[in-house]
Amino acid sequence: MRLFVALSPPPEALAEVAEAVEPHRDDWPELRWVAPELWHVTMSFLGEVAEEALPDLAERLARAAGRHPAMTLSFGAGGAFSSPARARVVWLGVRGGGLPLSRMAASLAAGARRAGAGHADGKPFHPHLTLARARPRAGVDARPLVEALSSFAGTPWHAGAVHLMRSHLGPSVRYEALGAWPLTG
Template sequence: MAIIVSVRLFYCVELGDDVRAGIARSARSLQARIRAGTWVAPENLHVTLRFLGEVGEDLVPPLEELGAEASSQLTPFELRFDRFGAFPSPSRARVLWAGPTVDSAPFAALAHRIEEGVQALGFPPERRPAHPHVTLARLRVPQDLAPALAEAPPPDLQAWVDDLTLMASELRPEGPLYTPLARWSLGG
């Protein structure tokens, strides 16, 4: 009997140290106002393009091929982080995030290419449209963060996006451990 090994994967855009530190610094004004939440460590801040979940190791090579193909079709672009928000809504927040006020067409194009490719590999369609954001905290119970978000000074950071990463995620009690499996330069 063969043992099927799986790994938890997602495609993402990694952020530079200065952008991650700037986002974490901007979020400090919100930390005191949020109860019963788990904050993402600054070194783990990233922009997820598509979460894949537990994936059999046999799918890693085609996912790597997809990443190479999708990244070669786009050129580097800028992503601006200039607001805080919450999912599903500020009044019933479960996830606190930083992201752009204006959606990024290049980000949407990259997410679309990845989405088409993973569906062709048999993954179910993503139910929600891609919205570029950096998850800052996950809340154990829904909270009304609308007043805190209205009062918090927003971030004002720009990130140059020139890579796509296929990331492995190992869940641990102290927080997830992220390991890049493959990284591709946009446009080449």
Template sequence: MSKHHYFFAVKLPIEVKAFLKEWVEAKKQDFPFAKWVHHEDYHITLAFLGFAAEEMKYEAIQTMPEVLKDEHPFPLTLHQIGIFGPHKKPRIFWAGVEHSNELIHLQKKVYNHLLKVGFELDKKPFRPHITLARKWNSPEEFDQNLLTAIENNLSFTVNEIILYETHLDQTPKYHEFARFLLE
């Protein structure tokens, strides 16, 4: 068993990461969260594996191209910001994307395949998001009125899925372990 966590995710293009980095820098003072995610670590998680047994991880890597063979690149658009956790002291601050049937379909396909491989996955409904920060860090309650649309509805193309490996002692902490292109 590896000491690292693994997860499959949509890789965001450099320009999306740069846009979100600039947005965060401009708005950070309005959102006192304790831990901000490094912009290179921005992604949309499809399935979190946790610690992955080597044989299961390699079976997932070997079989994922067949699972994705009929999947094609598709557009997503940044849309809004939101929170997870208690409304007064949220755990997660995120950027969301407009609803996408293609993204929902892709996530289900990846998720169901990983279940067949033998992974025990989170059963919570899929809520596509890009984590920007964690842990509200203010004596004042979070102001729900700050949750607005992202001004520049930036669109981008999803054209690759990555199996990321987590290195908690590094920044950025997510490293590409395997790449799968949508063609």
């Protein structure tokens, strides 16, 4: 099963983002917009994981989560991977996490690896909310969109738990929450 670990921001925080994004959607037919009900902040992408690994994975994620503090985060200015001029992914940034959030991501990934899930990809952790993706093989010049989203500053929200999510790929992607574990504090 295809798994990832994520933060699930509260509906109010996502509603604000939806409102900010809505005026732009129709201007960018070359982008595939992610439906708001799928929005999340990926902490660690695990990829294909054998079902037998789930109990050990759950235990290790619970332990890792419990070693990190709950935090107050907010969505901030837009950006793009790999660059606004050749965007493959357009996102909003996550503010307020800093080093503790990066440490939490590393700790979740390390716990998952000990359960045989995921692998170190060497990429720096860059917390974000993916809004839209370019179609395969097409980098999009999304500079005006990134610019339009540069002033976005969402209301702070409480990140108090991490979720283990399963992706069901198909004509329309669906996510299923397999578990949730509290952060401390």
